[in-house]
Amino acid sequence: MEKTETGILYVVATPLGNLEDITLRALRVLKEVSLIAAEDTRHTKKLLAHYGIPTPLTSCFEHNEEAKAAGFVRSLIAGESIAVVSDAGTPGISDPGYRIIKAAIDAGIRVVAIPGPSAVVAALCVSGLPLDRFTYLGFAPSTATARRRFLLGLAGREDTFVLYESARRIKETLKDIIEILGNVDTVMGREMTKLHEEVARGPASQLLERLSQSEPRGEITLVLRTHAAVKPVVSAPDELERLMKAGFSFRDAVGAIALELDMPRREVYRAALQVKERLEAGGRGVVK
Incomplete structure (x- = not known):
């Protein structure tokens, strides 16, 4: 020493x-x-x-x-x-x-x-995806709204992302990935270096289908390859409604969606007014 x-x-x-x-x-x-x-x-x-x-x-x-x-x-x-x-x-x-x-x-x-x-490096090196640069994201947010906002921030970027997810949330996370980022190339590493190690590769939809046949266990490392040409496939009204129902203020929801979807604020504002009217008409009270 x-x-x-x-x-x-x-x-x-x-x-x-x-x-x-x-x-x-x-x-x-x-x-x-x-x-x-x-x-x-x-x-x-x-x-x-x-x-x-x-x-x-x-x-x-x-x-x-x-x-x-x-x-x-x-x-x-x-x-x-x-x-x-x-x-x-x-x-x-x-x-x-x-x-x-x-x-x-x-x-x-x-x-x-x-x-x-390192589980991050272990999953990356067997992914078969470009690793000239990559971004480590830690654990995906545990709530649906936070997770969707988190994924919206990745849209439109050409990069390889690596993150951790729990077995009980992996299916919902893959569904959100498909909806927001598209059917991106995905690698799922489970129980890396352990007796029941499993590495699955393919489009996100293929991995989701695979998980529907058996319940996953253990901590999961996900590697995603996104592309600059891919824009979020969620619509502004849908995402606005989701955020407002989750408790976001009218102003904050408009600002978040304009930023994440790279849309003019006035265009998002018009869509938000329609969502606001629909929510208030549905008995949710005044959306501020």
């Missing part, structure tokens, strides 16, 4: 599911640090036991990470080195770790990456 006046914070990538997917450097660091800050100590104990690593563990997850960051920084300043790990993959990428890393940087502590597994 490199000796310094202060300790080093190591950001260590760990296996997604297959315990063989860990680097020799990661194993050495996990053995030599004073402490391992783990998202779930029960999960990380299995990895450490498999490789005979006796290093002490402490929990560090979403709801206690901020509170624990100051204590970690004090230990680092005192000369102890710490490794931060998540349950699977690389800490900080849609996983805990960001707050500790930021606190260490702010305190002048050296932060070192120990690279390795």
